[in-house]
Amino acid sequence: MIKVAAVQTNPIFGEIENNLEKIKNIFPDSADLVVLPEFCTTGYQFKNLDEVEKYSEDFSDSFSVDFFTSLARENNSVIVAGLSEKSKGKFYNSAVVISPEGLLKTYRKINLFYRENLFFSSGENEPLVVDIVFCKIGVMICFDWIFPNVARSLAIKDADIIAHPANLVLPFCQDAMLTRSIENRVFTVTSNRVGRENRDGIDNLIFTGKSQITSFKGERLISASSKNEEVIFANIEPKEARNKNINEFNKLLK
Numbered sequence: 001m002i003k004v005a006a007v008q009t010n011p012i013f014g015e016i017e018n019n020l021e022k023i024k025n026i027f028p029d030s031a032d033l034v035v036l037p038e039f040c041t042t043g044y045q046f047k048n049l050d051e052v053e054k055y056s057e058d059f060s061d062s063f064s065v066d067f068f069t070s071l072a073r074e075n076n077s078v079i080v081a082g083l084s085e086k087s088k089g090k091f092y093n094s095a096v097v098i099s100p101e102g103l104l105k106t107y108r109k110i111n112l113f114y115r116e117n118l119f120f121s122s123g124e125n126e127p128l129v130v131d132i133v134f135c136k137i138g139v140m141i142c143f144d145w146i147f148p149n150v151a152r153s154l155a156i157k158d159a160d161i162i163a164h165p166a167n168l169v170l171p172f173c174q175d176a177m178l179t180r181s182i183e184n185r186v187f188t189v190t191s192n193r194v195g196r197e198n199r200d201g202i203d204n205l206i207f208t209g210k211s212q213i214t215s216f217k218g219e220r221l222i223s224a225s226s227k228n229e230e231v232i233f234a235n236i237e238p239k240e241a242r243n244k245n246i247n248e249f250n251k252l253l254k
């Protein structure tokens with residue numbers, strides 16, 4: 001059995017160091033895998049390219065990656081966190097997978113949502129699965145949920161758990177992720193943010209919270225509130241996700 005956690009936060013736009021400090025204050029000290037929201041250090045609504053340039057990080061030399069590596073080391077956890085990435089003149093909505101040894105892999109969001117399309121490039125690579133010895137973690141980011149082929153690709157690549165950093169504004173995802181679990185027999189950990197982002201001149205967004213962990217059978221094991229910063233946990237056996245047979249005749253991935 002392993003212990004997985006979703007950390008639900010309310011980042012303040014542009015306050016990277018304060019947002020990281022808040023994460024550190026509520027970070028669980030006993031979880032094997034900890035998932036944080038999309039854009040968890042920067043906030044979500046970039047107004048223009050200057051802001052994207054200012055707050056994005058090159059992961060080869062990144063304050064946030066170093067910070068999460070220290071947190072992973074102190075708590076002996078693997079962390080999946082959403083960050084704004086810059087690389088070779090482009091910007092990506094990315095999720096990093098960080099172990100106590102440092103950055104393992106990066107997933108760049110494929111299906112960009114709404115105004116993200118103004119500033120960010122879509123990830124060019126396939127959905128990412130990382131083998132962290134005690135399980136295989138598939139990574140997708142927020143709006144990827146609406147495309148069943150993303151979760152399916154992760155299941156085909158043997159993901160046991162889908163780590164899903166999110167900044168959800170539509171109300172459907174938490175229920176849809178139950179279906180993603182059922183149709184792929186995978187565990188899912190959706191870490192969503194809460195709060196409202198009120199940035200001059202652009203839409204005022206309210207994020208839906210209700211971070212959740214589902215079982216490989218599509219059960220909602222635990223769910224967070226819609227408004228509070230909090231941490232939720234579940235103890236799971238990742239290997240249970242490896243049996244893709246509903247019975248001897250019905251094999252999900254055949």
Ligand code: ACM
Pocket residue numbers: 038112113141142143144166167168169170
């Ligand atoms: C989203 O993809 N942030 C809704």
